[in-house]
Amino acid sequence: MNTKNKHGLNWVTKLAILYIVVMGLILLTQIFYIVPFIKDEKLEAIKSYQEEIAQNISSTLNNKNLEFKEEFLNIAGLPEFLNMDYEGQTEILVNYKNISGGIYNFFVIDSEAWYVSSSLEDLTPWLEDSHPEDPSYKNSFIKGETYYRNPVYFKSVGEINYYISIPIKSGTGEIIGALTGIILLNDLIEMIHKYELKEGTDITLVDSEGIVVASSSIDLYALEEGPLSLDYSDHPEVRAVMEGGNGSFEHEHEGISYFSSTHIIESSGWGVIVSTPTEVLQAETNRLERFLWLINGILFIVPLTILIIFSRQIDLARIRSEKVLQKQSKDLEKTREKKLAALGQLAGGVAHELRNPMTAIKNSSYYLKIAIEKPDTDIKKTLGILDNAIAASEDIISDILGFSNPGDPLKKKVNIKNILQDIIARTNIADNIKVFLSLDKSMPLVLADPLQVSHAFSNIILNAVQAMPDGGKISIGYAITDKKWLDISIKDTGVGIPEENLDKIFEPLFTTKAKGVGLGMALTKTFIDAQGGSIRINSKIGEGTTFTVSLPLEIKK
């Protein structure tokens, strides 16, 4: 089975090429469509998730710790409060403290900012006096609205509080006092700090005026120097909160681009902001992209490598099997040559042996010829038949022996013309065959073994005659090539030799005749080669055959 054409690729290589092309197309599609699409989807997913976080935190905080606002308003509207019955007020406050949770304490001050009543059993000295210059008190009367003060960091206590102040109005609408409270934000902060976020993402809690209440990026507890400015109201994400928006957007701060998601806590108007630098988001999608390319790479390279290895294996196997076949054919050739040589030896031996009994036969025939005094016609014929048979046998023996052991040529100066004339004279050439000898006197002599050369030309002429059973023409001519070769051509107008047989003609045992060993032409070639010459053949069916024998001329020194 041929796995590879002489100039082609094996099927695995073709498959590999196809694979490369297909993968190439897939990769291009991925580059321009699929990967960007996946990246966008991923980015969208990340952003959605961030929005979800904001929403979740917002929901969690919706009623937590900020319920106090409602309660405060409720308390402030109670008739008991309006009557400024101090005992009554204390009782109410104490009850409310326990329910609300997260509120540190709250207390009532009168319109001149004197402490009136409180849920506290121990009053800090700070609260014992009136502090009309304290803006937190003053403002409550001036604003006339619920007032939140910026969170204050109490270093000594290690906590962050909010102050809240709600004006208490009389029946006529006159502000007669304020319900003030301190709200502890620690658990809020704890929650935010404990929220599991991916690296780079921050959660910030801001109030409706843009004051940072808590942030995962600022460890408010760690502040040693004192409170930072927690007013982030100029930040776009904070502005978004203050404007009451839920959503996501990109913004820049100090040269860094961020993606922020905001969600308003319904109960308080505070906002949850979840923020991630866009670089971090992109890093994540980039990671995904790299992963996709890695997969692509593996999908591309691994099968390709396998195909290449496989292809190589096939080629190697093919080469190996070709080598094996070549070796086999060489071995076969060698075996054939050995067999041929052995056969040649055998034939030679047989022929050799045959000569002895043949000699006895020939002698006997001769004797009968001289011993029978008056042979009748039949006896004469019989003796003639004997002689012919003996001659024919000797020819066969000569051919075989000549081929198996041609012997070194005994070179002499030879006139080919004479040799050819002799051959023509003694060969049985039919009358309907004309022989034209165009060898003039200027044809040079050659150095050759006359017997071997004669035998060689004899075979050729015999061939020519046999090729023209219905008559024809034999033309013999010569030419000199390169001043080195005498080319003698013997041309007949016979049946011609088919092309496929032309290179077999000189092979031993090749014959198209019914009789004959098939050694004649082989022997001719052997003899011509032995003189240092060469022989070639040209033939066309129906037109004839030309044998050209080249013999080396003496090179004059």
Added chain:
Amino acid sequence: MKDANILIVDDNIGLGVSLSFILKKKGYGAVTAEDGNEAVNKVKNTFFDIIIMDIIMPRMNGVETYRKIKKLNPNPIVFMMTAYAVKELVDQARKEGAYNILNKLLDIDKLLDLIEEALE
């Protein structure tokens, strides 16, 4: 010289006998021997003008036989016969002094001419 005596030595009996018939018909004396030893014995007892001897024979080849015969008859006229030219032996035979080398199948007419020539 028609009463010349000729010895034919060849392990091929038919060959030898048929040749002897021819020679006898032509008026010569002809004797055959089957191998070298028989030939040497015959030479001891009889004088032969010409010896026609096969080169390749069993037990003792033509050249060896020739050497042995030379000890008895210093200058025999010896024709060596060969079915095919075994170069070394042929060369040796020539060196020993063989008169001629004859190829089998024998050209009888040529042989008869050579015999006549040799006897003169």
